[in-house]
Amino acid sequence: MIDFDGGSHAAQLIDVLGLLQLPTDPAVEPELAALLDTLTQTQGLEAGDLYDMINADLEAWSNTSIASDSLKTTVTGLLNADFGHASSPLSGSSYFLAYSKMRAGGSDWTGVSHAQARRLLSRSSLVKYLLVTEHLSCSQISRLLHTTEASLDVPYPAVRVLARELDALPQLDSAVAGLALWNKDQERSRVLFPDSDRTETCRVAAEVIQAWLPEEDLYPILQDVTSSRGLNSPDPFWPYLQMLHWCCLPLEFYDHPASYLYEFKPRGAIAADLFDRYRTATGNPILNNAKAVQTLNESWARNRGGRDSLALVALLKVLESLPFGIRRQVARVLRAFLARILDLCFAETVPIPPLTHVEDVERVFARFIRTDSNTQGVIEQRLADCLAFLAFPETSWRSRGLGDGVNASNLSRKKLGDVEFLDVEARTAVAVEAHGGHLSASYVAGHQRSLARIVAMRVEDSWSQIAPAEEWVIRVLFVAHSRDQVGLPSSELLSGVDIQYEYVDYDHFYALARTQSTSKAFLSAYNILVTRVMNRPTVRQSARNVLRAASS
DSSP: OOOOTTSOHHHHHHHHHHHHTOSOOGGGHHHHHHHHHHHHHTTTOOHHHHHHHHHHHHHHHHHHSOOOHHHHHHHHHHHTOOOGGGSOSSOHHHHHHHHHHHHHOBTTBOOOOHHHHHHHHHTHHHHHHHHHTSOBOHHHHHHHHHHHOTTOOOOHHHHHHHHHHTTOOOOOOHHHHSHHHHHHHHHHHHHHOSSOOHHHHHHHHHHHHTTTOTTOOOHHHHHHHTOEEETTEEEEOHHHHHHHHHHHSGGGTSBOOTTBOSTTOTTSHHHHHHHHTTOOSOOOHHHHHOTTOSBOOHHHHHHHOSHHHHHHHHHHHHHHTSOHHHHHHHHHHHHHHHHHHHHHHHOOOOOOOOOOOHHHHHHHHHHHSSSOOSSTTHHHHHHHHHHHHHHSOTTTOEEEOTTOOTTOOHHHHTOSSSEEEEETTTTEEEEEEEOSSEEOHHHHHHHHHHHHHHHHHHIIIIIHHHSOGGGOEEEEEEEESEEOSSSOOOEEEETTEEEEEEEEEHHHHHHHHHHTSOHHHHHHHHIIIIIHHHTSTTSOHHHHHHHHHHHO
């Protein structure tokens, strides 16, 4: 028994408050102590007697899980007091209702102990702040509390009970998490992967993610998660991609651990609509592949077998290692990546017929040499290939990169630009960089940085064996519809090589190519380098439709 004789009356009452472990602001402890005094004066109790009574009530509550009427009256009075912004986030009724639900558990989770329930309830103010202000999910709050307060090891459904009583339950809203989010992801996919194949899509996604995660190269992991499982089909194992997509979806709205599968209802309508977009007869991928698993981890992956399951877990682990803002950005890229993989496997292709008259080709160029095609540079790249091929004929130049996609890696192929032409005898190279719309100085600066690495490799690999670096000249030809008037470089030295930067409009480049080719050669080059390449399955049908309309 604790002896209160030596302390002040107010201090004794504050000790009683500490015994109750209520979710109250310490700043209002004096006011709560005064209120506690008022509540007990009618019963003729002293502070010591009150402490003994509440201690007995708490012991009985612990033994039976049933709070006495006197305890409920005291707790309700304290929690319902109005102290403005410092008031308790829970009312007396919601406090005891949440307690009962936490203790009872559910069909898929075991209720928590009496002590854990009270400790979690005592952190209601923090939990509400994390839910409302920081947008943490219940799973993330469960993990955070256990990390910082080891005795608070409670499953996320217990936090979900509290979140519901706080009127702050994290949920996915179909109005923003359904079609609206899908459309945003599709638009990002069109920008990042305008005409890339599966390998290039993996590489581009990995490079984009490296801006936020420079210490990781996700290229091999993305290749593994999209790899084919058998000889009979080139398709990846779709259920794992569906699971990855689902795990990335809540990250747009909540600070949520990506490997937790069930907090946001994978059996619900939003999940069903998402899974149906994959047009595969796999049923619910989560229920079929992880029905009894709370999180996707290495143990689950090893039991599934295959590199794709390990890659899926590796991606989720990477996501969970990141702060929320960065995690959301990476999840956006991954959802766009998955949308592109879907498009590559399921999109219908309606080919463009070859043009038969040079006037039709001229009509196409007339449409696009002065205005952006709005196809993320796909059409501009093909037209620039055609013009460059005619301007730098193969009788004098060796080409590299004709037909490459918009975002094909210059570095991996050691290309000096989108397409490159080399005259070894003249020690001269021309790099053509096609750009749809306006060319900015910052874009050129980015190309300079990558060009420096490529030039160094070319000099080391072969050019220095032919002639000293100072004998080589590289002309970098930027072709665009418009450009900045200041800040564009004219020349520089890279690894001893003279670099000359030139800037031309599409109409000027068109005029140069036409003066160096016959109409027959012009028509042939167009059908080989534009029509044929645009009919590849990696090119989006929307871009083909734009080109088809321009030629009619």
